[in-house]
Amino acid sequence: MAPGLPDRVDYVRLAADGARLERVYPLDAMPRMRDVLADACGADSHGSLAASFEFATLSTGRAGATVTVKAEVWLTCQRCLQGFAFPVDARSEIEFAASEFAAPQAPESQRELYAVTDGLVSLRELAEEELLLALPIVAMCVAPANCGAAAGGPRDVSGERSRPFAVLQDLLKKT
Numbered sequence: 801m802a803p804g805l806p807d808r809v810d811y812v813r814l815a816a817d818g819a820r821l822e823r824v825y826p827l828d829a830m831p832r833m834r835d836v837l838a839d840a841c842g843a844d845s846h847g848s849l850a851a852s853f854e855f856a857t858l859s860t861g862r863a864g865a866t867v868t869v870k871a872e873v874w875l876t877c878q879r880c881l882q883g884f885a886f887p888v889d890a891r892s893e894i895e896f897a898a899s900e901f902a903a904p905q906a907p908e909s910q911r912e913l914y915a916v917t918d919g920l921v922s923l924r925e926l927a928e929e930e931l932l933l934a935l936p937i938v939a940m941c942v943a944p945a946n947c948g949a950a951a952g953g954p955r956d957v958s959g960e961r962s963r964p965f966a967v968l969q970d971l972l973k974k975t
C-alpha cells in the first residue's frame with residue numbers, strides 16, 4: 801500500500817465529514833481470499849480489488865458507509881474444476897456498531913451491521929469482507945457453454961448470483 805494512505809481510519813470523523821475514500825488492494829494480499837482463489841496457472845498475481853468507501857452519518861446518529869467493491873476474481877468451478885474469472889461489482893450499505901454500544905438497529909434498516917471495537921475500522925478488512933459476501937457460495941462457470949462438465953447441455957445460470965441457495969439445492973439433488 802502506498803505510504804500516506806492509512807488503512808485503519810476513524811469512521812465517526814469520516815462520517816461527520818462525509819468523506820469518500822478509494823483504495824486498490826492486490827487480491828493476493830487479502831488473507832481470507834487465499835483459500836478462495838484458484839491457481840492462476842503461472843500468472844504473477846490474482847489481480848486487484850478496487851474499493852470505494854462513502855462515509856455518512858445515518859438518521860440513527862450512527863456512522864455508516866456505502867462500500868463498493870470491483871474485482872475480477874479467479875475461482876475454481878465446482879462442477880468442472882476449471883478456473884474461471886468471476887466479475888464482482890457489488891455495493892453494500894454498512895452501519896458501524898461499536899460493541900459497547902449495542903443498541904438494536906432500526907427495524908426497517910436494510911444495512912449490514914459491521915462490528916468495530918476501538919473506534920477505528922480497517923478499510924482492507926472491510927473491503928475483503930464485502931468481496932467475500934459478493935462471491936457465490938458454490939462457484940460455477942459464468943458461461944455454462946464453457947463448463948467442462950455441463951453434461952446436460954447448456955443451462956441458464958444467469959440468475960445464479962442472486963439465488964445462491966437455489967444453486968446449492970440443485971447441486972444437492974444431484975448427489
Ligand SMILES: [Zn+2]
Pocket residue numbers: 877878879880881882940941946947948949
Ligand atoms: Zn465449470
